[in-house]
Amino acid sequence: MADNKQIIELYTDLAQNPNKDFGWDKGLSNAKAHGYKDEWIEKIPAQVWEFCAAVGNPFESVEIKKGDTVLDLGCGAGVDILVASILTGESGKVIGVDITPKMVEIAQKHASLAGCKNVTVLESSFDKIDIEDESVDIVISNGAINLTSCKESVFAEVYRVLKPNGKISFADMIDISEPSSECCSIEQNACCESDGQEDWGNCVAGTMRESELLELMQKAGFRDVECHGHTHYTTAETTRGATFTATKIPSSELREAHWNNLFQNVDYTQVFWHQNSPRKSVELIKKYVKENANIVDVGCGASYLVDSLLSDGYEKITLVDTAKSSLDIVDSRIKSDKVKYVCSDILNFKSEQKYDLWHDRAVFHFLLSKKEREQYFEVLKNSLNSNGIAIISTFRVDGPIQCAGLDIVQYDVEKMNKELPRGLEIVQSEEFTHITPKETQQKYIYFVIKKV
Structure with missing residues (x-):
């Protein structure tokens, strides 16, 4: 992850103070604005929705079936893993991954509070997860991949854990600023190093353009790579939320x-x-x-x-x-x-x-x-x-x-x-x-x- 210390500090603060104004939308109203269904809102304890800082709705463009195994990268306090748990049912399995220890702790508590027995939450970076090869049906993420400095490694790890023809569906921040001659290449953006002064925590530094993300996923071995549109979510004048899906091409x-x-x-x-x-x-x-x-x-x-x-x-x-x-x-x-x-x-x-x-x-x-x-x-x-x-x-x-x-x-x-x-x-x-x-x-x- 890029500048892990800054990110962990910010999201520890969010975990401890969900009602604090961080300069971006969150809470139940944010979830409703993204189209989270009433049935999910009714089944998940009200206090969990206070933590919803969703960039978009990763469930809109992918079908999660009963019995599926779902991995959530950057699960935060656990809103999306609880939604996934509802969709997979007791026969399915949901794994949440986050780098912030306090978020992992709260996500585990929320899963217990909601009675979701098919949920596991791991503290881990996104580029080396303790999950078996080709064991996951669907990977979701919501505003987290853009926080990684080496997105190339993250998509390689997503490719590794997904079953053949498995899908990734995620919402993330994209760069909508006017292009300049000083823009980094995709390779530079994919694995750049922060100098510690850039604003990683607020999803500005490291955020890529829509076309760059699409190309990066194609290079990682995905097909049907698609941006489904932009959301209302923003963290700065140069950023906007967007939702993406892609399908893993079998290695053969x-x-x-x-x-x-x-x-x-x-x-x-x-x-x-x-x-x-x-x-x-x-x-x-x-x-x-x-x-x-x-x-x-x-x-x-x-x-x-x-x-x-x-x-x-x-x-x-x-x-x-x-x-x-x-x-x-x-x-x-x-x-x-x-x-x-x-x-x-x-x-x-x-x-x-x-x-x-x-x-x-x-x-x-x-x-x-x-x-x-x-x-x-x-x-x-x-x-x-x-x-x-x-x-x-x-x-x-x-x-x-x-x-x-x-x-x-x-x-x-x-x-x-x-x-x-x-x-x-x-x-x-x-x-x-x-x-x-x-x-x-x-x-x-x-x-x-x-x-x-």
Whole structure:
């Protein structure tokens, strides 16, 4: 959060003095002005509404169903988590998050007062929340995201916790001032640092323009990104409340679009990860399986590995990639009926055939969430024969932190061992330095893993 001390002091004051004039609308009249329904107002204790400093109504443009899990970023004294609790019912779950300890305390008291047993309130920043990957149906927020200095990180965290096709619906302050030549870029605004003198607490410093917020959400992996209009709410001459919604694009769809675009528009022989001779992979494959082995190369891209294996006598080869464009490149290059092509995201890959060897030169390290890594190894185990071998290569801990414009996770033996489920064990590891087509170095590590 930006200038946490200033924000915590201000909202501690609000928590302790809800009737104090802070220079912006609050209370029951503010809630009614935003269209909060009479049935909610009747069900929630009257004293709770004194704390309502809503910028807008995040419930207007999203459907919350019975049984849903809802996360409220910047829950404050708990008005919106109690509304969400009504909407989700006893079978649902509502999680409130706030950085102000006094607000967390009051939100917990209000949830108890309202008899909402499905509510949990956490004290936490917004960019690292103790919530499982892909466990939330809907994220809401009301005048809080603009208080964060690195909104990019917040939307990345929202993306992480939302289920595929989950939604975010929030109200927030936007900058409506006349543009000037000194305006920051989106990247500068998204993760700028306050000098401590700016007015973060009153939602002025750090507030972004509508178009910038929309673009930031799109870059974070959301579609159907929309501003539903401005509200009456204002904190300064240059700010105005607005409401937004967006839908999480499943990570498998993002990967498919990213890699198809790359192989359609870039010379694959010049990308940094390209190998003219995949000698390390070939060496390890020959060490562990014979020419009659069933081999699957996942995330094969347009690699020359299949060319080398065919020339060495291997004839049972399956290539798997999320990008059809890369498979088409290989197919037109090798023109062999000994190779089977499967266009699939690795987490969705299913095969009735079992393989003796699973090869992955650089897919696993793109899986950023724990849940995706668990899915990967479930697919791997289901695909391998008993005593089958998996050869997985990743960037090592002193190697690159990105590849092809995407973040990756670096590994060493200790980190990989922590990822492996029961039934898989490392039998060999070896560090490897790849010389790129640009004559630079990339530091990899190979893991040979056995299904036991």
